[in-house]
Amino acid sequence: MPKMHINKSININASADKIFKVLNDFNQWTSWSPWLIMDPSAKVTVASDSKSYEWEGKRVGSGNMKILSEDGTKSIDYDLNFLKPWKSNAKVRFELKSEGDETKVSWLMDSSLPFFMFWMKKMMEGFVGMDYDRGLRMLKELVEDGKIHSKLEFRGNSSFSGFKYIGIKTSTSINNVGPQMEADFGKLGAFMKEHADIADQSAFSQYHKWDVVKDKVVYTSGVAVKSIPSDLPDGFVSGEIPSSNVHTVRHVGKYDHLGNAWSTLYAMQRGKELKLKKGVHPFEVYLNSPEEVDEKELITDINFAVK
Numbered sequence: 685m686p687k688m689h690i691n692k693s694i695n696i697n698a699s700a701d702k703i704f705k706v707l708n709d710f711n712q713w714t715s716w717s718p719w720l721i722m723d724p725s726a727k728v729t730v731a732s733d734s735k736s737y738e739w740e741g742k743r744v745g746s747g748n749m750k751i752l753s754e755d756g757t758k759s760i761d762y763d764l765n766f767l768k769p770w771k772s773n774a775k776v777r778f779e780l781k782s783e784g785d786e787t788k789v790s791w792l793m794d795s796s797l798p799f800f801m802f803w804m805k806k807m808m809e810g811f812v813g814m815d816y817d818r819g820l821r822m823l824k825e826l827v828e829d830g831k832i833h834s835k836l837e838f839r840g841n842s843s844f845s846g847f848k849y850i851g852i853k854t855s856t857s858i859n860n861v862g863p864q865m866e867a868d869f870g871k872l873g874a875f876m877k878e879h880a881d882i883a884d885q886s887a888f889s890q891y892h893k894w895d896v897v898k899d900k901v902v903y904t905s906g907v908a909v910k911s912i913p914s915d916l917p918d919g920f921v922s923g924e925i926p927s928s929n930v931h932t933v934r935h936v937g938k939y940d941h942l943g944n945a946w947s948t949l950y951a952m953q954r955g956k957e958l959k960l961k962k963g964v965h966p967f968e969v970y971l972n973s974p975e976e977v978d979e980k981e982l983i984t985d986i987n988f989a990v991k
Contacts, residue, residue, distance in 0.1 A: 686796060688774075688809055692816040693790040698827045700780040700787045704757040706827060707778050710737040710749070716826050718819035719744045721836060722948040743951040745769050749776070764793075772796065789823070791816050810896025814858075818943045833980040834941035836948060839932040841990060846927035847885055850875075850913070851906020853892075853921050857899050862939070865889065868905045875917060876907055884908040890925065890967035925967060930987040931958050938979045942968065945986045953988070964989035 696703055706712045710730045714720055720728065726741025736750035745768040752761045762776040774795035781788045793812070822832045852868040869887065876883060885908035893902040904921065912922045931952075935945040949966070952958050971983040 688793070688795045688812070690793040690809060690813050690816055691790060692813060692820060693788055694817075694820040694824055695783065695786045695788050696824045696827050697786050700757040700782055703780060703787055703789060703823075703827055704760070706823065707760055708751060708754060709734045712826075713737065716819060716822040716832060718815045718822065718944070718947070721822075721834070721944050722951050724836075740768075742957075743948070743955055764795075789820065791820060806897045814896065814943065815947065818941070818947070821940055832937075832941075834935065834937040834944050836945055837934040837936065839934050839985070841929055841931050844925075844928055844930045844987060844989075846925050847908035848910075848912060848922070848924050849888070849906040849908050850916060850920055850922050851904045852919060853902070853904045855900065855902045858894075858896065858901055859899075861901050861903070865903070865905055871917075871919075872905065872907055875920070879913055882909045882911055882913060884910045886969050886971055887973070888925070888967055888969045890965050892965050926964060928961055928964055928989045929991070931990045932985050932987050935982075935984045935986065937982060939982060939984070942984060942986070945984070949986060949988050958988060959991045961989040961991050 706716075711734050714728055714730075720726055720739070720741075723741040723743040726739055726744050728737060728739050730737040731750075736748065738746075738748040740746035745766060747764065747766040747768070749762055749764045752763050754760050758780055760778045764774040764776050766772045766774070772795060774793050777792045779790040779792070781790075793816075822834065825832045850872070852871060854864055854868055856864045872887070887905070887907050889903055889905045891901070891903045893900065895901070904923070906921075906923075916922065931949070933945045933948050935942055946966075949958070953960060966986070966988050969985045969987065971985060972981070974982065
C-alpha cells in the first residue's frame with residue numbers, strides 16, 4: 685500500500701491553551717474544516733462529549749474521526765476513518781509549540797492509498813497538503829479574530845458574455861503565485877492608467893496549468909478591454925475569453941481563502957456534478973479590489989466553462 689505523509693504548519697498569535705480548546709472540540713471543527721466548507725449540505729454528527737464526529741456528504745464522502753490521546757496542550761492524536769468514496773484509515777496529529785507570543789501549530793497525517801492508486805501518491809500528497817494549508821489559515825483566523833473571512837455562494841450555471849483582454853502570462857511555483865500575481869497586476873495597472881479609454885470590465889486571472897507534483901502554475905492575469913492597443917509593452921499578451929455557459933462559485937472574503945472556492949469546483953467536477961466544456965480554462969473574475977474595499981469584503985467569481 686503506498687504510504688502518504690503530510691506535515692503542514694502555521695504560526696498563530698494566541699496561546700497554546702486557547703488553540704488546544706478549539707482542536708479538541710469537534711463542535712468547532714465544522715467552522716474551519718477545509719472539506720466541510722465545500723459541502724454545506726453534508727450531515728455532521730458530533731458526539732455529546734465533542735471528542736468524536738461523523739460526516740456524510742455528496743462531495744466529502746463519509747467517515748468518522750475521534751480523539752485517541754491528548755498531551756496537555758502540546759499535542760493531540762486522532763484516528764480518522766474514510767468510508768466513502770473508498771475505505772482507508774489515517775493517523776492524524778496536531779503539535780503545538782510556543783514561540784514567544786505565538787504558537788506554532790503543526791498538522792500531520794500518516795495514511796495509505798488503495799493499492800490501485802499507487803500512481804497518485806505524489807498528487808494526493810500535494811492536494812491534501814493544500815487542503816491542510818487552507819484549513820490552517822482558517823483555524824488561524826478563527827482563533828485570532830473569532831471569525832473566518834471566507835464565504836461561498838453557489839451561483840450555479842449562467843451565460844458568460846466573454847471579452848477581449850490584455851494581460852501577462854506567467855509561469856511560477858505554487859507558493860509564489862500571490863506575490864507574482866500582485867507584481868503582474870501592478871504592471872497592468874500602470875499601463876491602464878495611460879489607456880483608461882479602453883477599459884471594459886473587471887480584472888481576471890485564468891489558470892492554464894496547476895501541477896502540484898511539479899510545483900508549477902501557469903496563468904494569465906489581465907484586464908478586459910474594448911479594443912487591443914497596438915503599443916503593448918514587452919511581456920504583455922492579448923487574447924479573448926469566449927462567450928460560454930459557466931458554473932460559478934462566488935467567494936466573499938480574503939484572497940488567501942480563494943482555494944476554498946477552487947477546491948469546491950474541482951470536487952464538483954470529480955463528483956460529475958459538472959460537465960466541463962473543453963477549450964476554456966477556468967478563470968476568476970474580481971468584482972471589486974483591495975483599493976476599493978476591506979479585504980474581508982472582496983468578491984471573486986470562480987468560473988468553470990460547462991456544456
